[in-house]
Amino acid sequence: xxxxxxxxxxxxxxxxxxxxxxxxxxxxxxxxxxxxxxxxxxxxxxxxxxxxxxxxxxxxxxxxxxxxxxxxxxxxxxxxxxxxxxxxxxxxxxxxxxxxxxxxxxxxxxxxxxxxxxxxxxxxxxxxxxxxxxxxxxxxxxxxxxxxxxxxxxxxxxxxxxxxxxxxxxxxxxxxxxxxxxxxxxxxxxxxxxxxxxxxxxxxxxxxxxxxxxxxxxxxxxxxxxxxxxxxxxxxxxxxxxxxxxxxxxxxxxxxxxxxxxxxxxxxxxxxxxxxxxxxxxxxxxxxxxxxxxxxxxxxxxxxxxxxxxxxxxxxxxxxxxxxxxxxxxxxxxxxxxxxxxxxxxxxxxxxxxxxxxxxxxxxxxxxxxxxxxxxxxxxxxxxxxxxxxxxxxxxxxxxxxxxxxxxxxxxxxxxxxxxxxxxxxxxxxxxxxxxxxxxxxxxxxxxxxxxxxxxxxxxxxxxxxxxxxxxxxxxxxxxxxxxxxxxxxxxxxxxxxxxxxxxxxxxxxxxxxxxxxxxxxxxxxxxxxxxxxxxxxxxxxxxxxxxxxxxxxxxxxxxxxxxx
Amino acid sequence: xxxxxxxxxxxxxxxxxxxxxxxxxxxxxxxxxxxxxxxxxxxxxxxxxxxxxxxxxxxxxxxxxxxxxxxxxxxxxxxxxxxxxxxxxxxxxxxxxxxxxxxxxxxxxxxxxxxxxxxxxxxxxxxxxxxxxxxxxxxxxxxxxxxxxxxxxxxxxxxxxxxxxxxxxxxxxxxxxxxxxxxxxxxxxxxxxxxxxxxxxxxxxxxxxxxxxxxxxxxxxxxxxxxxxxxxxxxxxxxxxxxxxxxxxxxxxxxxxxxxxxxxxxxxxxxxxxxxxxxxxxxxxxxxxxxxxxxxxxxxxxxxxxxxxxxxxxxxxxxxxxxxxxxxxxxxxxxxxxxxxxxxxxxxxxxxxxxxxx
Numbered sequence: 030x031x032x033x034x035x036x037x038x039x040x041x042x043x044x045x046x047x048x049x050x051x052x053x054x055x056x057x058x059x060x061x062x063x064x065x066x067x068x069x070x071x072x073x074x075x076x077x078x079x080x081x082x083x084x085x086x087x088x089x090x091x092x093x094x095x096x097x098x099x100x101x102x103x104x105x106x107x108x109x110x111x112x113x114x115x116x117x118x119x120x121x122x123x124x125x126x127x128x129x130x131x132x133x134x135x136x137x138x139x140x141x142x143x144x145x146x147x148x149x150x151x152x153x154x155x156x157x158x159x160x161x162x163x164x165x166x167x168x169x170x171x172x173x174x175x176x177x178x179x180x181x182x183x184x185x186x187x188x189x190x191x192x193x194x195x196x197x198x199x200x201x202x203x204x205x206x207x208x209x210x211x212x213x214x215x216x217x218x219x220x221x222x223x224x225x226x227x228x229x230x231x232x233x234x235x236x237x238x239x240x241x242x243x244x245x246x247x248x249x250x251x252x253x254x255x256x257x258x259x260x261x262x263x264x265x266x267x268x269x270x271x272x273x274x275x276x277x278x279x280x281x282x283x284x285x286x287x288x289x290x291x292x293x294x295x296x297x298x299x300x301x302x303x304x305x306x307x308x309x310x311x312x313x314x315x316x317x318x319x320x321x322x323x324x325x326x327x328x329x330x331x332x333x334x335x336x337x338x339x340x341x342x343x344x345x346x347x348x349x350x351x352x353x354x355x356x357x358x359x360x361x362x363x364x365x366x367x368x369x370x371x372x373x374x375x376x377x378x379x380x381x382x383x384x385x386x387x388x389x390x391x392x393x394x395x396x397x398x399x400x401x402x403x404x405x406x407x408x409x410x411x412x413x414x415x416x417x418x419x420x421x422x423x424x425x426x427x428x429x430x431x432x433x434x435x436x437x438x439x440x441x442x443x444x445x446x447x448x449x450x451x452x453x454x455x456x457x458x459x460x461x462x463x464x465x466x467x468x469x470x471x472x473x474x475x476x477x478x479x480x481x482x483x484x485x486x487x488x489x490x491x492x493x494x495x496x497x498x499x500x501x502x503x504x505x506x507x508x509x510x511x512x513x514x515x516x517x518x519x520x521x522x523x524x525x526x527x528x529x530x531x532x533x534x535x536x537x538x539x540x541x542x543x544x545x546x547x548x549x550x551x552x553x554x555x556x557x558x559x560x561x562x563x564x565x566x567x568x569x570x571x572x573x574x575x576x577x578x579x580x581x582x583x584x585x586x587x588x589x590x591x592x593x594x
Numbered sequence: 595x596x597x598x599x600x601x602x603x604x605x606x607x608x609x610x611x612x613x614x615x616x617x618x619x620x621x622x623x624x625x626x627x628x629x630x631x632x633x634x635x636x637x638x639x640x641x642x643x644x645x646x647x648x649x650x651x652x653x654x655x656x657x658x659x660x661x662x663x664x665x666x667x668x669x670x671x672x673x674x675x676x677x678x679x680x681x682x683x684x685x686x687x688x689x690x691x692x693x694x695x696x697x698x699x700x701x702x703x704x705x706x707x708x709x710x711x712x713x714x715x716x717x718x719x720x721x722x723x724x725x726x727x728x729x730x731x732x733x734x735x736x737x738x739x740x741x742x743x744x745x746x747x748x749x750x751x752x753x754x755x756x757x758x759x760x761x762x763x764x765x766x767x768x769x770x771x772x773x774x775x776x777x778x779x780x781x782x783x784x785x786x787x788x789x790x791x792x793x794x795x796x797x798x799x800x801x802x803x804x805x806x807x808x809x810x811x812x813x814x815x816x817x818x819x820x821x822x823x824x825x826x827x828x829x830x831x832x833x834x835x836x837x838x839x840x841x842x843x844x845x846x847x848x849x850x851x852x853x854x855x856x857x858x859x860x861x862x863x864x865x866x867x868x869x870x871x872x873x874x875x876x877x878x879x880x881x882x883x884x885x886x887x888x889x890x891x892x893x894x895x896x897x898x899x900x901x902x903x904x905x906x907x908x909x910x911x912x913x914x915x916x917x918x919x920x921x922x923x924x925x926x927x928x929x930x931x932x933x934x935x936x937x938x939x940x941x942x943x944x945x946x947x948x949x950x951x952x
Contacts, residue, residue: 209685212646215672216679216756217699217746227698231689 042505043423050414051425054432057473061447062296062439068450069289084290089270094294097266100183100255101248107188109241112195118337120203121229122328125338133345134196139581140349141534142190143253143551144570147558148352149186150257151359151567153177157366159355178262186254189348191247195240202236203229221328235309242306249302250295250440252537256555267291268442272541275446285450292443299438353574360568378568389569391546392553395464399549400532403471408524410472411479412517418480419487420495420513436477441537444473448542462544470538475528482527486520487513526584533580534573597622597786598643598754603652605638605810612638614810615652622753625780625787627797630807631833636790637758639807643788644679644756645672656754673702678747678785682759684739686731686746692718693727696745703750717745720779737768744776748783755780757789761796773799794834798822806830828946831876838882838919840875841948849873851894854915860892863945872948877940879909879922884929885937893937894919901932912938 072080084090118124119131152160153175161173176182210232214224252268259265265273271288278284330337359365361374382389417426418433439447448470452460460466490513498508536551543552550573557566598620605613613635620626628636641647643654645661653663661670686695696717700710718724721741731739740760747755757776761769777800780787791797797804798818806813806821806829814826825831832839841852847868849857867873885893899918900911908929910921921938923929930936 207683207685209681209683210687212644212672213679213681213685213743213746214687214698215646216644216675216677218673218676218702218750219698220673223702228687232687234689 043421046413047417047421047423047425047429050410050417051429051432053410054414054429054435054476057469058435058439058444058476059432061444061451061473062435064450065289065292065296065443065447068285069293072286080286081290081293084287085294087287089265090287090291093265093267093270093291096180096255096259096264097249097268100180100187100266101245103180103184104187104191104248105241105245107184108192108244109195109237111188112192112240113199113237115192115341116196116199116203118341120200121225122330122337123334124330124341125334130338130341131200133341133349135193136345136349137190138193139577140190140353140574141253141536141551141577142187142251143257143536143555144356144534144574145190145348145352146183146186146254146257147554147566147570148355149177149182151355151563152352153182178258178264180264183254183258183264186258187248187251190254191244194243194247195237198236198240198243199233202233206232238309239306242302242309246299246302246440249298250442250537252442252540253551253555256536256540257558267295268440268537271442271446275449275541288446289450292446295440295443296438299440303434303438356567356574357571359564360571362564362567365563378564379572382565382568382572386565388548388557389553389565392548392550392569393572395467395547396533396535396550399464399468399471400529402468403475403532404525404529406468407472407475407479407528408483408521411476411483411524412514412521415480415484415487416509416513419484420490420492433480436473436480439473441474441535442541444470445538445541448473462547464547467539467542467547467549470542471528471532471535474535474538475532478527478531479524482524483517483520486517486523490516522587526580530577530580530584534577597624597657598626598788599653599655600639600643601653601655603639603642603654604650605635605642605647606650612810613642616810616812618805618812618815620754620786620788623780623784623786624802625777625789625800627789627791627801627804628807629791629794629797629804629833630813632792633809634807635810636792636805636807638810640756640758640788640790644677645670645675676750676752677754677756678750678752679756680740680743680747680758680760682762684731684736684743684763686739686742688730688732690731691727692723692729692731692734692742692745695731695742696749699746699750713749713751714745717748720748720782721745721775736764737772740764740772741775744779748779751783752785755785755787757787759791760789762791762793769793769796776800798834806833808833825944828874828876831944831946836879836920836922838877838879840877840914840917840919842873842875844868844871844873851915851917854917855895858892858894861894861940861943867945867947870947874946874948875940876944876946877919877942879920881941882919882921883939883941884921884923885939893939895935895937898930898932898934898936901929912936914938 069081070076070078085094115134119127119134124130150158152158153173155161155173155176155178158173158177161175164170164174165172177186206229211224211228214228219227249266250268251266252272255264255266255269256272260269260273271291274284274287358369358374360378361376362369362378363373363375367373383393384390414429414433417423418430448466449461452458452466452469454461460469494512494516495508498512499505503511534551535549536555539549539552540555543549548556550569554566554570554573557563557569600616600618603613603616604611616635616639618626628639630636638647642649642662648669649662649664651664653665654661656675660666660668661675662668686692687698690698693714696714697710700713705713714727715724718727721744723738723741723745726734726738726742731742734742740763743760760776761772764772773796776787787800789797789800801818803815804818804821805815806826808829814821814830816824816826821830822834825834828839831837842849842857842863843852844863844867849862851857861875863873863875894914896912896914896919898910899913900909902909903925906925908923908925910923910929912919912921919938921929
């Protein structure tokens with residue numbers, strides 16, 4: 030049987046979409062990364078590995094590397110213990126108000142860690158910190174109780190705001206796990222302790238490890254906390270050293286070189302961590318999804334129920350409420366260092382920042398407009414790219430799949446550095462010192478979020494739905510418009526907010542790219558603090574918190590409602 | 595002496611009574627099935643026997659040993675009950691090898707290592723898994739996983755085996771095979787089985803006795819044959835096997851099919867049903883004959899509206915006034931063609947009073 034089919038055009042719709050998708054990823058993500066690698070390995074007109082080693086052997090860079098690894102390890106271990114413990118507590122025990130507590134443990138996600146670090150600096154800096162002063166003034170302590178400007182201070186603050194990564198993963202695994210896996214151990218004669226040790230923990234171990242690696246990845250490349258708490262005492266990690274070098278030497282060759290070499294180390298370790306995570310997840314993705322849903326058994330805490338509840342509440346109070354309160358109170362002070370009395374507190378700073386102070390007004394405007402533009406652009410680009418990766422069968426898709434992995438393994442400071450290399454006029458376009466360069470960097474930075482949300486949504490749309498539309502006579506465009514887009518709308522919605530909200534508090538990328546008139550909220554908070562304007566910095570941080578928390582609440586309402594309806 | 599004994603067992607979830615005043619006893623070595631539609635309380639009952647749910651009322655015994663009794667404030671946790679149990683979703687531990695899965699209950703009981711080896715090999719041998727001992731359960735098929743679960747339950751050589759829809763995750767062909775394997779294991783090891791299923795043929799094939807449940811209430815406890823031949827009520831009749839129900843209206847001693855002819859004299863309901871306005875005439879499609887003698891006194895008259903060949907069986911749909919009735923005949927017996935008028939004789943007419951809303 031032979032049917033006369035229409036000759037396929039050389040470049041069809043599919044080809045155009047594929048080309049566009051590849052182009053976007055190349056221009057925004059791959060090109061800057063390649064420039065970094067090129068600058069790192071290509072010196073004096075040749076491929077030069079010796080020089081790379083030399084750069085890494087400089088005491089400052091070597092120390093920064095060690096610091097990044099040390100802080101990341103400490104943070105990871107701490108967060109894993111805290112996250113797993115709380116996850117177990119809210120899923121597998123009869124802790125009172127479990128669901129409410131589960132929600133509370135997610136709040137640290139909303140608090141940008143550099144704002145947290147700022148708060149802890151106010152509370153625990155060796156001389157001026159409120160807690161240290163309190164103990165020295167009233168209890169006659171000779172020394173400050175705790176110096177936040179230290180490795181342990183940095184780790185503690187990072188743990189406070191990063192542990193939800195593990196918490197979420199482990200909660201999910203414990204909730205999804207088939208209860209009969211534990212019940213069959215129980216009917217085999219094992220008690221709860223044995224079951225937890227021999228069955229439950231081994232089964233959720235992949236989730237625990239995957240959350241831990243996420244924290245490792247984040248902490249290695251984390252700028253804010255180390256910048257606020259470390260630089261004071263000469264503690265640099267990779268991102269802060271990159272920033273320091275680029276910032277101080279205004280783009281000298283040596284600085285760029287150190288920067289690109291360090292960035293390469295970050296990219297490589299990020300890629301390694303992501304590879305390891307994929308390996309653990311694919312090997313350990315046990316099929317532990319429940320058939321029948323009977324509730325899993327709960328450990329009866331008995332006498333410990335309320336003490337543990339109080340412990341959880343105290344933890345939240347100490348790590349969330351106290352720092353937030355300090356931010357708002359310091360933001361209300363006339364001058365930093367005054368006691369918190371009624372006559373010293375007012376809303377004047379907040380008014381000044383919102384209506385009169387040009388720096389902060391600009392910063393808020395910049396962040397909102399940058400966030401909106403980046404979210405819209407990245408959302409649409411993400412849908413298109415995910416569509417090609419998940420749904421289309423075209424030649425050359427492999428390239429796109431590889432490129433699509435890239436955004437996940439490129440940390441913010443690397444993107445910033447790459448964007449500087451790419452868009453400072455060397456290649457015909459100079460965006461340096463304008464908001465556009467920040468926008469370009471945001472798009473690269475948040476592409477991963479958009480790809481993740483959109484491909485998850487697209488995977489839910491079964492191929493047969495699209496095929497049914499084609500069988501009904503719809504063209505590819507029509508089936509996209511009438512079937513696919515309406516079905517992936519929730520994913521796009523999610524992508525938009527996953528980008529818009531974090532971009533409002535972005536620091537790592539913006540700090541490397543800002544010019545005097547293009548400060549973002551994060552940059553303004555950070556630089557005000559650096560300049561000793563602690564009170565203004567705190568007030569702006571307070572306003573940022575209000576915006577973030579309001580946004581987050583509105584969204585969880587909206588998405589909660591749309592998920593139900 | 596009865597081995598497992600449930601006395602007035604009741605379980606409530608909030609306002610819903612999931613199991614209502616249930617009583618039954620099991621003899622040693624008996625296979626006892628709990629059968630019913632989903633939500634009828636059969637799984638909850640099994641979980642109460644296992645100890646995963648506590649009772650709200652009543653008592654559960656094994657032999658002389660009390661397991662649960664809210665009145666006496668006594669509850670033995672599942673890990674102390676020494677049962678074997680197999681779950682629907684296999685529940686074999688993916689992080690342990692097949693061997694370690696089966697050895698787990700023995701290790702918990704601190705059995706000496708040579709003894710563990712012997713008993714695990716016995717259990718694996720009985721379930722044809724010896725060759726898979728060192729494999730990961732994830733490398734086995736669904737049937738293989740369920741064998742691991744069975745072997746694990748066998749390892750402690752329990753007196754009582756609790757099976758919670760153990761075959762419903764398997765494909766139909768394997769299901770039938772495993773059914774006989776379970777039966778063979780029972781003969782070999784002599785445990786008694788409490789078996790939960792919604793599949794009546796599974797219950798029929800395996801059990802010595804069947805408990806049919808509905809809405810938490812026991813409908814009938816009897817041998818498979820009796821449950822099929824003498825259903826205690828209309829629900830049991832409809833739940834077991836194929837069934838026809840014809841609605842019959844009674845008025846002043848005369849009966850007629852709802853929306854159809856008067857009932858032939860030979861088919862009148864027994865005297866104890868007299869006086870009911872609405873009756874239900876139950877029959878099984880296989881227990882209906884096409885009657886050749888056109889003036890038979892007990893025959894219902896109708897028209898064949900559909901005749902379909904289902905392989906060995908011919909399935910007829912016959913219209914009787916406004917109602918229809920299914921008739922099944924084996925292939926070699928000739929019957930009327932589609933569209934033909936016919937007369938039907940019910941071999942075992944069974945009568946029920948129509949409950950309201952049914």
